[in-house]
Amino acid sequence: xxxxxxxxxxxxxxxxxRKKKHVKLGLYGPPNGGKCVTPxxxxxxxxxxxxxxKALFDYVNSRKDNFDMSAASEVIIQCDDLxxxxxxxDTKKLEMVNKRVTxxxxxxxxxxxxxxxxxxxxxxxxxxxxxxIRLSDAGVEKVKAADLKLKDSVAVAQNVKLAxxxxxxxxxxxxxxxxxxxxxxxxxxxKPKSITAPSAITSELVxxxxxxLSESYHTKNRIIFSNCDENLLADFEMVSGMLFRLQPIKRxxxxxPQMELNSKSLTDYLELSLGLKPATSEGKAIPDQFLGxxxxxxxxxxxxxxxxxxxxxxxTRSGGASIEIASKSKKLLEQLQLMLNRFGIVGKFMPKVVNxxxxxxxLIRGSENHRAWMEKIGFSIKYKSDRLAHLCEAGEKRNTxxxxxxxxxxxxxxxxxxxxxxxxxxxxxxxxxxxxxxITPRRLKQTAxxxxxxxxxxxxxxxxxxxxxxxxxxxxxxxxxxxxVTIEDTHTFxxxxxxxxxxxTLANRICQDWLGEDMGIVSSIPHETREIKIKEQINxxxxxxxxxxxxxxxxxxxxxxxxxxxxxxxxxxxxAKERAKEATKGVIDAIKWLDDxxxxxxxxxxxxxxxxxxxxxxxxNLQARNIPVLIVANKVxxxxxxxxxxxAAFPQYEVVGISAKYGKNMDNFYDLLFKLVK
Amino acid sequence: xxxxQFVPYEEIEGLTxxxxxKKLLGMVKDERIVVLEGRLRKEEEAELIRKTMEEINDRFKxxxxxxxxxxxxxxTLGRMLKNNITDMLLGQRQGLTVLGPASLxxxxxxxxxxxxxxxxxxxxxxxx
Numbered sequence: 001x002x003x004x005x006x007x008x009x010x011x012x013x014x015x016x017x018r019k020k021k022h023v024k025l026g027l028y029g030p031p032n033g034g035k036c037v038t039p040x041x042x043x044x045x046x047x048x049x050x051x052x053x054k055a056l057f058d059y060v061n062s063r064k065d066n067f068d069m070s071a072a073s074e075v076i077i078q079c080d081d082l083x084x085x086x087x088x089x090d091t092k093k094l095e096m097v098n099k100r101v102t103x104x105x106x107x108x109x110x111x112x113x114x115x116x117x118x119x120x121x122x123x124x125x126x127x128x129x130x131x132x133i134r135l136s137d138a139g140v141e142k143v144k145a146a147d148l149k150l151k152d153s154v155a156v157a158q159n160v161k162l163a164x165x166x167x168x169x170x171x172x173x174x175x176x177x178x179x180x181x182x183x184x185x186x187x188x189x190x191k192p193k194s195i196t197a198p199s200a201i202t203s204e205l206v207x208x209x210x211x212x213l214s215e216s217y218h219t220k221n222r223i224i225f226s227n228c229d230e231n232l233l234a235d236f237e238m239v240s241g242m243l244f245r246l247q248p249i250k251r252x253x254x255x256x257p258q259m260e261l262n263s264k265s266l267t268d269y270l271e272l273s274l275g276l277k278p279a280t281s282e283g284k285a286i287p288d289q290f291l292g293x294x295x296x297x298x299x300x301x302x303x304x305x306x307x308x309x310x311x312x313x314x315x316t317r318s319g320g321a322s323i324e325i326a327s328k329s330k331k332l333l334e335q336l337q338l339m340l341n342r343f344g345i346v347g348k349f350m351p352k353v354v355n356x357x358x359x360x361x362x363l364i365r366g367s368e369n370h371r372a373w374m375e376k377i378g379f380s381i382k383y384k385s386d387r388l389a390h391l392c393e394a395g396e397k398r399n400t401x402x403x404x405x406x407x408x409x410x411x412x413x414x415x416x417x418x419x420x421x422x423x424x425x426x427x428x429x430x431x432x433x434x435x436x437x438x439i440t441p442r443r444l445k446q447t448a449x450x451x452x453x454x455x456x457x458x459x460x461x462x463x464x465x466x467x468x469x470x471x472x473x474x475x476x477x478x479x480x481x482x483x484x485v486t487i488e489d490t491h492t493f494x495x496x497x498x499x500x501x502x503x504x505t506l507a508n509r510i511c512q513d514w515l516g517e518d519m520g521i522v523s524s525i526p527h528e529t530r531e532i533k534i535k536e537q538i539n540x541x542x543x544x545x546x547x548x549x550x551x552x553x554x555x556x557x558x559x560x561x562x563x564x565x566x567x568x569x570x571x572x573x574x575x576a577k578e579r580a581k582e583a584t585k586g587v588i589d590a591i592k593w594l595d596d597x598x599x600x601x602x603x604x605x606x607x608x609x610x611x612x613x614x615x616x617x618x619x620x621n622l623q624a625r626n627i628p629v630l631i632v633a634n635k636v637x638x639x640x641x642x643x644x645x646x647x648a649a650f651p652q653y654e655v656v657g658i659s660a661k662y663g664k665n666m667d668n669f670y671d672l673l674f675k676l677v678k
Numbered sequence: 679x680x681x682x683q684f685v686p687y688e689e690i691e692g693l694t695x696x697x698x699x700k701k702l703l704g705m706v707k708d709e710r711i712v713v714l715e716g717r718l719r720k721e722e723e724a725e726l727i728r729k730t731m732e733e734i735n736d737r738f739k740x741x742x743x744x745x746x747x748x749x750x751x752x753x754t755l756g757r758m759l760k761n762n763i764t765d766m767l768l769g770q771r772q773g774l775t776v777l778g779p780a781s782l783x784x785x786x787x788x789x790x791x792x793x794x795x796x797x798x799x800x801x802x803x804x805x806x
Binding site: 561563577594620625 | 734740745
């Protein structure tokens with residue numbers, strides 16, 4: 001008796017003096033997972049800047065909310081007013097467009113990340129639920145990384161148009177501007193020679209930078225350009241004089257002619273006006289601003305760079321006919337690829353080891369790419385130009401970016417009653433194409449031209465994406481922050497390697513956190529969440545609303561676990577027994593947490609019988625503990641959905657119907673959530 | 679054959695929480711369906727599930743559990759205090775708890791003031 005009274009008093013005291021510092025919210029339902037990429041994933045911005053997604057997040061965080069990331073486990077920042085734009089792929093029209101970034105996300109994640117490599121050497125690391133864009137006979141769709149398979153074809157960008165200004169950064173604050181308009185580096189010991197300073201990006205400056213990046217030794221006070229070609233040497237001398245009024249010193253080093261510009265004013269000027277810093281070959285990078293230049297200047301840069309650094313295969317047969325650009329800097333090659341993208345040229349990245357040192361190669365293969373190079377970029381060195389002309393004559397070969405849609409095309413052909421010869425232009429290779437289920441982009445274009453009336457053909461043939469085969473999927477353990485962005489309307493962004501990744505949406509993010517569900521895809525295996533996941537200090541800020549809390553994602557509490565249920569879902573008996581054991585432990589842990597919860601969200605599928613989904617005893621138990629419960633009924637967009645049944649099952653609780661798939665009624669859910677934890 | 683066992687509240691009233699759980703779980707593991715007068719304390723309910731989880735193995739698949747009790751609307755502070763004190767002093771005599779082995783009971787439906795119990799059809803008899 002005394003014991004009972006004592007317990008009652010304790011409870012009343014606990015209720016009265018309950019600390020409300022961090023609300024602990026229990027999530028009773030399926031597992032959650034972040035749809036994110038790793039921090040090193042480089043994102044392309046519309047102005048040509050390429051930066052790691054973490055740097056982008058940190059920048060936005062510093063401009064907006066300034067969340068303390070060391071304490072947070074998940075942060076969502078709204079940033080649609082910052083005017084950040086990225087090139088984005090419209091998955092319906094299959095076009096690249098520039099779109100605004102509206103939100104950025106960071107989330108602590110511990111688990112597996114998928115490293116996906118494509119046949120053209122592109123790579124991306126994402127969490128298992130992060131989707132890429134896939135093309136198959138079923139059409140263009142987004143598919144989670146975990147559901148992608150080898151040989152699937154994912155989208156890489158082909159026609160990216162970045163735009164930046166021609167104006168250079170002002171250097172007047174860091175360099176001395178003399179009376180004659182020339183600029184001089186600041187030095188304590190001597191008076192460096194002044195140079196004239198161009199104020200805008202011109203054809204000469206573009207060429208000069210290409211010389212510096214391709215074959216120059218660039219330190220903090222000198223630039224030495226080495227090349228055997230007389231014309232290139234002469235051009236370097238000319239642009240140095242025109243741009244900076246500098247006369248290079250001519251030398252010959254080990255038989256190679258050199259031009260040396262010995263000027264601290266020049267190196268400082270390049271760094272301040274363009275961000276072109278002295279760098280070793282690994283660290284070389286093209287100034288961000290150059291990626292968004294007009295077509296003619298980009299073409300000029302590429303031509304000069306490839307004149308110096310590119311090699312063109314002699315033979316069309318041996319070892320792949322290609323234009324090859326090698327560098328120790330992967331970033332530089334990715335930037336070159338982004339520039340080439342302007343002209344629809346897409347190459348392949350391959351590593352190369354020379355004398356034990358790792359180099360990277362960008363290989364431009366395929367006569368279509370070669371013709372585009374010939375027409376839009378060209379070479380000024382004659383033998384390279386001649387070789388390229390020879391490559392352009394080559395016939396069509398199997399192509400890295402062939403499209404896996406022959407089954408679909410055959411269906412269209414059969415329904416139109418045409419023969420293969422008529423439908424595909426001619427019947428050459430068609431047997432092989434059907435067998436491999438692959439058609440080259442060029443063949444698709446020819447076919448599409450023949451059949452203007454077939455809309456899907458037109459869209460695919462004129463798409464701004466190429467389709468790149470997955471050749472490797474690795475699962476890597478990961479522990480740390482992962483990041484994501486939301487792009488308005490089109491919801492895709494571009495990585496520096498050119499892979500198009502789908503983004504997350506605010507509604508989706510909440511669905512994942514609260515409902516563990518991503519656009520209607522849910523694991524059908526019972527007891528998927530077998531461990532407690534705790535996320536501390538989650539901050540959500542949207543509009544005027546702000547919420548900070550701890551989230552405890554618990555396994556659903558069951559009173560029975562039968563390993564045979566797992567066997568029914570395809571697990572081996574041994575695995576099923578292991579999983580059942582884990583599940584029992586999960587339930588035990590979840591029970592321990594019950595006392596610690598401030599509020600609980602129960603997620604139900606409104607198209608199924610509520611009683612078969614939730615352990616009513618547990619709900620009753622929560623009620624007995626005076627823990628507020630919010631019932632979320634998902635999938636109200638479906639006809640089968642029966643909200644009345646759910647409401648009738650829980651007369652004593654607030655029930656909110658939502659559609660995670662379409663983000664329907666999320667505001668209402670939000671409001672109730674705020675109410676629940678306050 | 680299905681065995682139903684009625685347990686009046688007096689039978690568990692004098693027991694400690696651990697003893698109550700042990701007793702109920704023992705009956706269920708004996709393949710009996712238990713109808714208990716009143717309900718367990720909330721901590722005991724949770725502890726029962728916890729214990730069940732610990733004992734799950736290839737043959738014992740867990741339990742099905744359902745509780746019906748009169749709906750108590752939140753009233754005035756005085757009424758709530760009175761209810762709470764009654765519960766504390768007398769235990770929860772009101773209501774009814776049904777539990778049984780998951781291998782026998784397919785599901786228990788609570789709707790919310792009536793209980794429907796669906797039993798599993800046995801495919802084959804197990805040799806003991």
